[in-house]
Amino acid sequence: MAGGAVGNDGQPHHILRGAVCGAEQANRQSGTRRATWPESGAVQLERLTLGYRAGEPALRDVTCTVAPRDKLGIVGRTGAGKSTLTLGLFRIVEAMGGKILIDGVDISRIGLHQLRSRITIIPQDPVLFSGTLRMNLDPFGAYTDDQLWRSLEHAHLKAFVQGLSAGLRHEVSEGGENLSVGQRQLVCLARALLRKTPLLVLDEATAAVDLETDELIQVSARASSLSAAGVPRARAAA
Template identity: 50%
Template sequence: MLCEVESRFISVERLHEYESIDIEKETGNSQVDKSWPRFGRITFLDVVMKYRADMDPVLQNINFDILPRQKVGIVGRTGAGKSSLAAALFRLTDISEGHVLVDDMEIRSISRKLLRSKLSSIPQDPVLFAGTLRYNLDPFDEYTDAQMWNALHQVHMKEKMKALDQTLDLNIQENGENFSVGERQLICLARAILRQNKILILDEATASIDTSTDALIQETIRENFSDCTVLTIAHRLNTVLHCDVILVMESGRVKEMGHPQTLIQNPLSHFSKMIRAQSVAPNA
């Protein structure tokens, strides 16, 4: 009984802890050109980022320039700083030093809400809310039914919905429990297709799904985001071999950057070593 009481009071303690969390401050301009970002160029200049002032930097002196419409694969070991790049781009954590530019505009000069509305993201754990399919695809009533069905068609979900006699008013349970993980990921992809933003970030989006659905998602991304800048934080190295550029992260730094085939052909490159290690691992 003492153990039970202790565990329940720890829950109460945590609830009190959540009450004192600082609310994210809204800074920056909330008015920019509607067409921004028009090209999707991303530039990091001498970026240093800490999650807290008393912690060591998770990103150290990051410099790179991603050109419009480039497909970039970001690879590295656990803790290398891959997801921290996305956190800096979305301003989930403000950088300590340096500049992050999107189409030559400093993102700190733009409000967080506006900035995030201009970027599309598909995370590792797909996010669906309790409500209708229509609400999950278009929570702000910005698109027509025809556009939503077209997005579902693009991710190969329309046929299944029609076969089950389901409409856009289909009820989705909390966290999308009435869909498989792969189907939830496809619905999140349909949401990104609807928004038609110039920048898409995939944060290990295919890490928890089977290889056939992974291939389906990669094909859909190639077809629908051909004129967009796509950043893929990779879980499987083979998913980024088709990219224009590979960005190798290590200990919060950019270790190397280049075309995948160029890096693979160099036996001393970190990327080629990672490829060799992956091919040897199953036999070990």
């Protein structure tokens, strides 16, 4: 949407609100013809270089392969480019060189909407909304209650929800403030497992939780049939 405003020079200026740039709009419309892509979640980085400013890459000439159902932990010092790689997978940061392939498809040729809807991420800070627990797990009402309960079981949260008087209809406050930090992250895990996208990314997803919840999340990720790439939290030496 465009609106008009008058600047200090007395001339009208256009203000764009919520506009999508031409390149982004084009990317929403392009994509692979494989309706089921990605089928297995295999990831290949081929001489990938990522960065935020020309001439200063955060990652340089990286090549590796993540086979379907593999679980990969990405470690490194602060500023080594771990989160940059995550941003590259979602094309929030575009490759300066090389490419990322998922199931053999160069993601630079995939529409942004299609790409981002086919990969699931669990971020460090869990995102929950005011509404029922069911709505937080399944915002678009695409799954049955049985599917939700199975997802909660895999996320080690079924017993907790069964103990709530309203069960799936339990009201979650804004930001999940009436749940513990660990419970919020497990809800996000259950939501991710429910979607069953072949590729799951955990960006320091256990950084703010206790060690017990950390272990539950890792057990669930290892037991899933998804390919998983994660930036684990730093652990204090014993």
